[in-house]
Amino acid sequence: MSGDKRRFGFWNPAPARHSPLEDAQGIFTGSMIAALGLTLIGSAGLVAGGIAGVAFILHYLTGYSFGLYYSALNMPFYALSLSRLGRAFTIKSFLAVGLTSLITEIQPRYLKIETLEPLWAALLAGLLLGYGLLALYRHRASLGGIGVLAVYLQDRFGWRAGLVQLAFDLVVLAAAFAVSAPFIVLCSVIGAVTLNLFLTINHRSDRYIAM
Structure with a gap:
């Protein structure tokens, strides 16, 4: 039993650093999954x-282009990331x-969605984005923006990254009433939650210790 625990990384007292190849696959996989979630959000008209x-x-x-706006809006947060979280x-x-923005832009060429119920899309997109972000966080990366701030606040003060991001998300979703119907905004809130x-x-630093 103890051999199995060591084999699968349970209670490992010495955290192992990810290799560059492991980081590369983690970033690619996380970006792919997150881009699929964003595609579902866009296809359903959610926010x-x-x-x-x-x-x-x-x-x-x-x-x-969503991808263009997404990449541009993330630029100011890289300064915080560089000074607080490292190069x-x-x-x-x-x-x-960049990879997530690119995949989100080209994905409609290869993935055609004919019918998509907004509430179901919100639930699936929320889970897909969660898995994508989790993969990135565990390889010491994020999707920029509030994610950078959330990871910094968790590392610095112990605040849960998910709760920090949720607070910012609710503010943004409140602004969505300017472009979306109340039901669509409600579905978007469910997806964010x-x-x-x-x-x-x-995503808890006391449970996952590989770096």
Whole structure:
């Protein structure tokens, strides 16, 4: 039994650093899963939380690319990331944001969604984004924006990243009433709650110690 525990990493007193190859697959996988969640949100006309939510609102208002807005809005947060969380975290987050934006833009060419119920889309998207962010967080990366601030506050003060992000998400979702019907905003809120509760339960530094 003790051999199995060591084999699967339970109660390992010495955290192991991820190799560059492991980080690369983690960032790619997390970005792919997160991009699928964002595609579901866009296909259902929903609004995400955080910086992605602001990008969706601007996209709906102007018709310009979500990916372009998402990448541009994340730029100011890289300064915080660089000064507080280090160069490696910043570079990996920059790559994750760029990759997620790119995949979200090209994905409709390869994935056609004919019917999508908004509430179901919100639940699926919340879980997909949660899994994507969890993969990125565990490889010391994020999807930028509020995620950078949330990870910093968790590392600095012990505040749960999921709860920090939820507070910001609710503010952004309140602004969604300017571009979406109340039912769509309600579904978006359900998606944001699903995402952030998933992160609150599963992203804990005292449980996952690999670096």
